[in-house]
Amino acid sequence: MxxxxxxxxxxxxxxxxxxxxxxxxAPLLLVGRMSASDWPLLVGDRGINLPDNYAxxxxxxxxxxxxxxxxxxxxxxxxxxxxxxLLLALIVADxxxxxxxxxxxxxxxxxxxxxxxxxxxxxxxxxxxGPLDPLLEALGMEPVSWLGTPTAALWSTVVLIVWKFAGFxxxxxxxGLQSIPPEVYEAARLDGANRWQSFWHVTIPLLRPALxxxxxxxxxxxxxxxxxxxxxxxxxxxNSTVTVVQLIYREAFQRFDLGAAAAISVVVLAAxxxxxxxxxxxxxxxx
Amino acid sequence: xxxxxxxxxxxxxxxxxxxxxxxxxxxxGGSDDEVVLEGVDDGTTLTMWTRAATEAQSQAxxxxxxxxxxxxxxxxxIPTDDYQTRVGTAAGNQELPxxxxxxxxxxxxxxxxxxxxDITDRIDALDFADSLAPSHIDVGTVDGAKYLVPHTxxxxxxxxxxxxxxxxxxxxxxxxxxxxEFAEQARAVDALGGDVSGTFFGGNCGGCYVFTWWPSIWxxxxxVMNEDGTESLLDGPEAQEVYATYRGLVEDDAVAPGHAEExxxxxxxxxxxGNIGVMPMPSTMLGLMPEDMNIGVAPIPGxxxxxxxxxxGDSIGIAANSEHPNQAWDxxxxxxxxxxxxxxLAANGDVMARTDLADNEYYAANPNxxxxxxxxxxxxxxxxxxxxxTFNDPQGPWLPLVRxxxxxxxxxxxxxxxxxxxxxxxx
Numbered sequence: 240m241x242x243x244x245x246x247x248x249x250x251x252x253x254x255x256x257x258x259x260x261x262x263x264x265a266p267l268l269l270v271g272r273m274s275a276s277d278w279p280l281l282v283g284d285r286g287i288n289l290p291d292n293y294a295x296x297x298x299x300x301x302x303x304x305x306x307x308x309x310x311x312x313x314x315x316x317x318x319x320x321x322x323x324x325l326l327l328a329l330i331v332a333d334x335x336x337x338x339x340x341x342x343x344x345x346x347x348x349x350x351x352x353x354x355x356x357x358x359x360x361x362x363x364x365x366x367x368x369g370p371l372d373p374l375l376e377a378l379g380m381e382p383v384s385w386l387g388t389p390t391a392a393l394w395s396t397v398v399l400i401v402w403k404f405a406g407f408x409x410x411x412x413x414x415g416l417q418s419i420p421p422e423v424y425e426a427a428r429l430d431g432a433n434r435w436q437s438f439w440h441v442t443i444p445l446l447r448p449a450l451x452x453x454x455x456x457x458x459x460x461x462x463x464x465x466x467x468x469x470x471x472x473x474x475x476x477x478n479s480t481v482t483v484v485q486l487i488y489r490e491a492f493q494r495f496d497l498g499a500a501a502a503i504s505v506v507v508l509a510a511x512x513x514x515x516x517x518x519x520x521x522x523x524x525x526x
Numbered sequence: 527x528x529x530x531x532x533x534x535x536x537x538x539x540x541x542x543x544x545x546x547x548x549x550x551x552x553x554x555g556g557s558d559d560e561v562v563l564e565g566v567d568d569g570t571t572l573t574m575w576t577r578a579a580t581e582a583q584s585q586a587x588x589x590x591x592x593x594x595x596x597x598x599x600x601x602x603x604i605p606t607d608d609y610q611t612r613v614g615t616a617a618g619n620q621e622l623p624x625x626x627x628x629x630x631x632x633x634x635x636x637x638x639x640x641x642x643x644d645i646t647d648r649i650d651a652l653d654f655a656d657s658l659a660p661s662h663i664d665v666g667t668v669d670g671a672k673y674l675v676p677h678t679x680x681x682x683x684x685x686x687x688x689x690x691x692x693x694x695x696x697x698x699x700x701x702x703x704x705x706x707e708f709a710e711q712a713r714a715v716d717a718l719g720g721d722v723s724g725t726f727f728g729g730n731c732g733g734c735y736v737f738t739w740w741p742s743i744w745x746x747x748x749x750v751m752n753e754d755g756t757e758s759l760l761d762g763p764e765a766q767e768v769y770a771t772y773r774g775l776v777e778d779d780a781v782a783p784g785h786a787e788e789x790x791x792x793x794x795x796x797x798x799x800g801n802i803g804v805m806p807m808p809s810t811m812l813g814l815m816p817e818d819m820n821i822g823v824a825p826i827p828g829x830x831x832x833x834x835x836x837x838x839g840d841s842i843g844i845a846a847n848s849e850h851p852n853q854a855w856d857x858x859x860x861x862x863x864x865x866x867x868x869x870x871l872a873a874n875g876d877v878m879a880r881t882d883l884a885d886n887e888y889y890a891a892n893p894n895x896x897x898x899x900x901x902x903x904x905x906x907x908x909x910x911x912x913x914x915x916t917f918n919d920p921q922g923p924w925l926p927l928v929r930x931x932x933x934x935x936x937x938x939x940x941x942x943x944x945x946x947x948x949x950x951x952x953x
Contacts, residue, residue: 280617280618282618283619365792366782366783366784367799384784387784387787392787475730475787475789476730477925478926489919492611493915493921494915494919
């Protein structure tokens, strides 16, 4: 009896296990093998060359600036995204007239692909076809070089990402807000808590699981940023917006060196793994 | 060496059997490992890839071939930005289509990696072999072995807006003959004010600079690289003169806004709107100009005159792993014949892959196309194994050099930055 239950359990798990094996473990092993090999894109595997690909990572003059930029971008995006999506969630949490419309409106940008959204914003920021500069000029102001300076390029991209993802994170936080029982607020009110106190001492602690999820998703997504910069800035101006994933792409498809690209990928994967473990631990401990 | 003798024996037997079978079937077909110089049309289905940038020309040729031949070609068009990634990955996995075109500057990467079949004998057997766009043939040749033929040509040429020239008091029929005249005329048009600007260029796009500015260096009698493509000469006096000319236009605000951040996605979109006086652009833009726009096309001048062009576009060859090289060659040979070159390419206002056919009815009515076709003879296609990663890569070393020269410190010594370019070329 026990034996057959075990067997049934294994059978139920088998499809997922097979999926993970084929689509995660196998590619992971291949990337590991690539990262240890001299593997030109056009030629294929030329054999192990450890530790050349790993040693070459820090020798790349773009690597440390790319790490720095990726961390700075992640910091900015995560703070703004979480703050804004929490605000939006609080605004649309109560069932009042029109909240359905606003929920849909905030969520709408999420349905667009990131590459499409980036192209849309590229046009938006363009002097030739975009509406922004003619608008500024009509108001008597100087046109702005939206992607022309390092600071402008960074913030123009941040605006795109916040517009694109705030609605998605809002939905996650909204679900979290709605799962808080009203009795808790009632008890707090009876204890004499004002609105700010009940937000800080009731809402935030009970929203922790949802906030944790949003934090992990936004940190991971921002650290792996690629499409938005590839389309909007191509890493420019003057290499000021090169992210780590752009370096991986560059090694593989501009320099035709899959080995070097795989080595950076492995390092990024390891860093993300550590970061996620730390985040999970921290969230669980506090809870 | 890789196969044991027994396997080799079996292979030889199989080959002999195949040969006998083809002889018995009446011949003409030719087995796949036998080179048939005129190609084979036996109803084979062939696969072909091209990038979106040159889709129109490829599609027209493929449609006409499929309509008139037993062989059928299945053309796959891949987004231009994605092409390098797709073809590179397919090459590494031995999954290339029978025929694939390639931006000619990337050709050396693929020919030297063994992705293309050596078609020297086939090319040399063509009656018109000497008339094929010479710079494309040169770039597709490695150690005397030819791998590629020109497929679609895209040249850099100067476009000028005759209406704006007339308004600015310039002779609308006289394009600039020197780079100084170019700057002078751009400033004159820019003085019209309002939405009108003198010129435009893709200031954050390495490939755009290469395509539009290098011809001025060549026309001035200088080189951009040594012959092997391993040493950069882009800090030479002529190159610096070219940079300084454009820098002057930037400082005088004669360049339309947005140049400094233009990554290459929209740089050709400005001129057709009718607000730019004169700028170098791809020849393929000729067919995309508004019909009512009064434009002229001229060669790109050097500092003190002369003329040149960057002969870009796509070369095409047969994949080394193709199982149907004779059938694939049938398409390539046919596409280069006079009828197709004239009736499909020239009729559409495109530049032909051959230099001996300019005297045709379509060009007689299209003087701008004649200007472009004549330039194929004098134009250049630079050769370097590391071209893409040095010049097209947005993180490559060329963009910092040219941006320093145009936007940076005016007294900057370009020697170090040029050294970075050489290091990338030689790596």
